[in-house]
Amino acid sequence: MGVLQGKTIVLGVCGGIAAYKAAALTSKLSQAGAVVRVIMTRSAVQFVAPLTFQTLSRHHVFVDTFDEKDPEVVSHIHLADSADLVLIAPATANTIGKLALGLGDDMLSTTLLATTAPVWVAPAMNVHMYAHPAVQLNMQTLRSRGVRFIEPGEGQLACGYVGKGRLAEPEEIFAAVEAFFQGETARLTGKRVLVTAGGTVERLDPVRYLTNDSSGKMGYAIAEEAARMGAVVTLVSGPSALPVPDGVGIFRVQSALDMREAVLARFEDSDLVIKAAAVADYRPAVVAEQKIKKKSDSLTLELIKNPDILQELGTRKTHQFVVGFAAETERLDEHALDKLKRKNCDLIVGNDVSQEGAGFGVDTNVVRFYDKNGLVQALPIQSKSDVARKLLELAGDRMSAAPEES
Template sequence: MLNGKTVLLGVSGGIAAYKAAAVCSKLTQAGADVRVIMTESATKFVAPLTFQTLSRHDVIVDTFDEKDASVVSHIDLADRADVVVIAPATANVIGKIALGLADDMLSTTLLATTAPILVAPAMNVHMYTHPAVQANMQKLAERGVRFIEPGTGQLACGYVGKGRLEEPEEIVAAVERFFQEKRLLEGKHVLVTAGATVERIDPVRYLTNDSSGKMGYAIAEEARRMGASVTLVTGKASIAAPTGVTVVKVESALEMMEAVLSRLPEQDVIIKAAAVADYRPAEQAEHKIKKNEDEMTMRMVKNPDIAQAVGERKKPSQLLVGFAAETQHLETFAQEKLKKKRCDLLVANDVTMEGAGFGTDTNVVRIYDSGGLVEALPLMSKGQVAARLLTLVADRLGKGR
């Protein structure tokens, strides 16, 4: 599974650094091309020669120790990595990454890479639970960094608790699962709607909602990473669209519906994450409406339901995922919406919860199917929600629903 993959292994200065040697060895045995960066303090626990022998590559410690004049080492390593694994990750290194510091080879390379990052923390139990460390980890999770949770048991300092570096076999398994996820949707066509629709009142005014597009964009990006051919039909959004996907920009609900239905036949999965206006002005003024009266009455008409239209038209082999942003009676409304719109899965969230509303980088969701609750996800980054959702989607596609 790891043949041809380049794994950048970052080793920081904790007693668990000796386990990183086993991680390096097992990754190499699994076929990975392992490149190792050590912090200066890590070399106090394990000699660089150990990793050099196991990886069969030079180990980089000093940012200014350029061994190949044809490249800049930290940029070269950052570019060639398919995934970055930091094991062990001390509280200090986690803090550096969260703050964007770059004062050694490892932290500098981490700022330069666009590869996914897996972090395996290892530290004293009180350090691990310290609010500063937890806040830094939360910040990284919101940016899409994945964590390999530490184990619970006897620590080197004598304490018993959570903070022990996960076993090398489990770290390697996490890397393998990461690459397995990347192939889950290979050859599939996925259409994602995202952002907020805009319903014009006149040429300078419109009705819209608070959707930022972040959830839909995260799904589109993760689907691409999993190998799918992705079409992103997007309304108004506050962030740039992900690269590597086909972007179709629309404004109104009617435009979004046309864009979705015209592309429906070739899709395997349709994910309706956009916040679509339920109503639109019955008439759109040709010119700017002037402020003449003390009151203004506007007649609204109902927009067509895009998810319901897809549910009525989709083939048995196609899978429809709907979204429901609610403020009360989450489960009841989610089940009603799933049934009415003929969704295969429905992702519901209470937007009044902290960290789960519009515009946030995190979400708290519950995923339903016709049988009820499938999975309740805790507060996590929208990228992590997207990864879990698409794993469920891929599993259902593979099992013929």
């Protein structure tokens, strides 16, 4: 039996030419055993007839909030309560804005306000609309509330422009949904996972510090996916503006020394440790008690080496499975494998941060997984959530196999 068998997916279809792709998605989900309940906006009906979705899903299609088909229930509440996942595909700028503002003026928006299920949004719109600051702000607001976005693709748009805004293909969305419910088989149930994320802050004086460009997005994505897979997750995070994922315990730190102390205190009780943080290699030898005044044309700072937390974990580990990260700008394979061996890691995730779509501050990454025998897998550009899931699946499989190999 497939992982989607019996799962209720509420599919919101908004008004845009990409609505035809939602029909193909409905077919794929239904064939996989999911119960697909479709809600269409009035604009969506102008592009695809409700009968199409009714035929593919074998369920009534909802358009009008007041068209109650079952007198025993209030439809938008019943749909909201029954959903295992709410997916909006395609999602227009208008619906994204309404969701961000908490408006409820039609069947889809009222259902979204009432549901406690995970909400996924697959945008589709003109490239300039997608890039508009208001739309980007609304998406950021939704991300902060835990809404997951399936990023649009780049290419020829129906309006004639070429750029980002094309709805993700039905196969891509289906694969993401399937992977989500596979994660719910809880392959990490009972495992204690320790994740580090973000950069560190090394103080020069009360108002200045040394840091790096790390946003924490990769580490936070790993923590979120690990919790969804059933793990007990602790996130040790440097300064970050990201929301704490649901079900994740967080311990906030500033400096590399703070992070070392927090990690070592939790290491013994951990089964899986993933060091995604960008920890400073050096710190100022002296931290001024008062603001350093500008007195000359140059200023010389003495820096001293910070402890190597990953190497210390590699030396101390007993039963722990340790994963490190290698952010490089050249000779990725060579540097990543060298780091894995020197620091006695079980896996290293290498990425060339000079590549477009990889590294700090962006929502995507391009990574390569290595073990002691070399390259295990090279992933194309994809969301950091997808990278996190694939890394945890690999680590989980290796952890499960370890007792049989010993």
